[in-house]
Amino acid sequence: MLIAFFEELGLATSFMLRFFKQALRPPFEFNELARQAYLTGYKSLPLVAVTGFIMGLVLTIQSRPTLAAFGAESWLPAMVAVSIVREIGPVITALIFAGKVGSGIGAELASMRVTEQIDAMEVSGINPFKYIIVTRVVSATVMLPVLVIFSDAISLYGAYIGVNLKGDVSFQLFFLQVFEKLKFIDIYPAFIKTIFFGFAIGLISCYKGLHAARGTEGVGQAANAAVVTASLAVFILDMIAVQMTSFFM
Amino acid sequence: MKQGSANKIKLGIFVSLGLLLFTAGIYLIGERRQLFSSTFRVKGIYKDVGGLQVGNNVRFSGINIGTVENIEIISDTSVRVDMVLEEDTRKFIKSDSKAIIGSDGLMGNKVVNIVPGTSAKPPINDNDLIQTAVPVSMDEILYQLKITTENSSAITGNLFAITQAIRSGKGTMGKLFMDTVFAENLDQAILNIRLGTKGFEQNMDAAKKSFLLRGALKKRKDKSEDKPKEGK
Known part of the structure; x- marks a missing residue:
């Protein structure tokens, strides 16, 4: 069991090193990168937007009674904004991204491997690692932060609706209160950690897909393993990011 | 137009909008911290800042006009507070204005309230020392309350002795009543x-x-x- 774990870790590390080696070496597959960015980023926007809106709305509705007990309802926009921007926005969006994109990459790569398309690429002279892995990992790394920005903005709008369900706060006052309490220390660490989340999701999904067992069963297993491992990685990275942020604060 | 090209345009708009939102957020936060407006600095020396922190608001007539930039201990009895204020408000802050540390409500953050000076005085200069007043701390209020309670206790004790004496018919008042x-x-x-x-x-x-x-x-x-x- 322990040997199998270390073997897996060693394989994953060599996979990551191979990724960096291939990613930094020309030629670069910009067209495929743009296609993957479109699929992972743009196509994920509706799902992220809906979940972001609900997240902001629900968080506000749930937080209101506790704050009302202290007579601090006016703190609702600031509290919800800090929660969304610092933690909930990046983590929830990353989990949704892992569910949608991670499973997609895992299943796609696993089926490519099962149907021997990757071997066929190698035969035809295309570097499959560069064409398939690098483009997907880079697109996930770049697109997740952009999606998190959208998610945060839409969540804040959801929070504004949530505040106005039982109260009366103008749009201008709501966002004034939000930006009154937000600081750069809330924005930058959250933004930087989403880059790592995206990278981890892309890399783990590709690794799980590429190392899928032969047969159709392996496709399902790869997709499942990609989502589970990527989600776990998001939480572990988040814990490290929080510790690092609190160290510098 | 090819499908691939249309997708690239959509992707471009998507990324641009994302970056625009991010920039707007950064700008709005920066604006609250006076990063993009003309500012000037004033310093205040306090004996006790009562929990004031860097980033707390500075108010003039109840309006936020700046933030606390730095807090530094300069000797065993004094703390220097550096404040960054909007340049537009400098003409209203006279050289004899006072900066008093207060609290934003009972549970709120600490704030520095600048009390207007006399209108005949010239406006304060950049990097000038502003006059300060000692803020009333919660500990001080509680200490005063303790003294008041002790005094009240002594007074009620005396009153009790007097009424007891009256009831037992001692003294002129006691005889008069009893x-x-x-x-x-x-x-x-x-x-x-x-x-x-x-x-x-x-x-x-x-x-x-x-x-x-x-x-x-x-x-x-x-x-x-x-x-x-x-x-x-």
Whole structure:
């Protein structure tokens, strides 16, 4: 069991090193990168937007009674904004991204491997690692932060609706209160950690897909393993990011 | 237009919008921290800043005009607070204005309130020292409250002793309220005074009619009638 774990870790590390080696070496597959960015980023926007809106709305509705007990309802926009921007926005969006994109990459790569398309690429002279892995990992790394920005903005709008369900706060006052309490220390660490989340999701999904067992069963297993491992990685990275942020604060 | 090209345009718009939102967020936060507006600095020296932190708001007439930039201990009895304020407000902050550390509500953050000075004075300069006033801390309020409570306790103790003494009939007040013999004596004394006054009145009437005193009384009456005429 322990040997199998270390073997897996060693394989994953060599996979990551191979990724960096291939990613930094020309030629670069910009067209495929743009296609993957479109699929992972743009196509994920509706799902992220809906979940972001609900997240902001629900968080506000749930937080209101506790704050009302202290007579601090006016703190609702600031509290919800800090929660969304610092933690909930990046983590929830990353989990949704892992569910949608991670499973997609895992299943796609696993089926490519099962149907021997990757071997066929190698035969035809295309570097499959560069064409398939690098483009997907880079697109996930770049697109997740952009999606998190959208998610945060839409969540804040959801929070504004949530505040106005039982109260009366103008749009201008709501966002004034939000930006009154937000600081750069809330924005930058959250933004930087989403880059790592995206990278981890892309890399783990590709690794799980590429190392899928032969047969159709392996496709399902790869997709499942990609989502589970990527989600776990998001939480572990988040814990490290929080510790690092609190160290510098 | 090819499908691939259309997708690239969509992707471009998507990324641009994302970056625009991010930039807007950064700008709005920066604006609250006066990063993109003209500012000036003032310093205040305090003995105790009462939990003031870097980033707390500075207010003038209740309006946020800046933030606390730095807090530094400069000696064992004094702390220097550097504040960044909007340049537009400098003309209203006179050289004798005072910066007082207060609190934003009961549970709120600390704030620095700048109290306007006299209008005849010139505006404060960049990097000038602003006058400060010692903020009333919660500990001080509690200490004063403790002294007041102790005093109240002493007063109620004394009042209790006095009422006890009255109830047991000690002292003049005690006798007045509780001693029935004293009350009867007092009644008798008042009755005697009344009888004495009546007797005195009768004597005076008799004296007025007496021929021995009639002349003297008439002279006195004339004198008192002449006095108002002289006054005219």
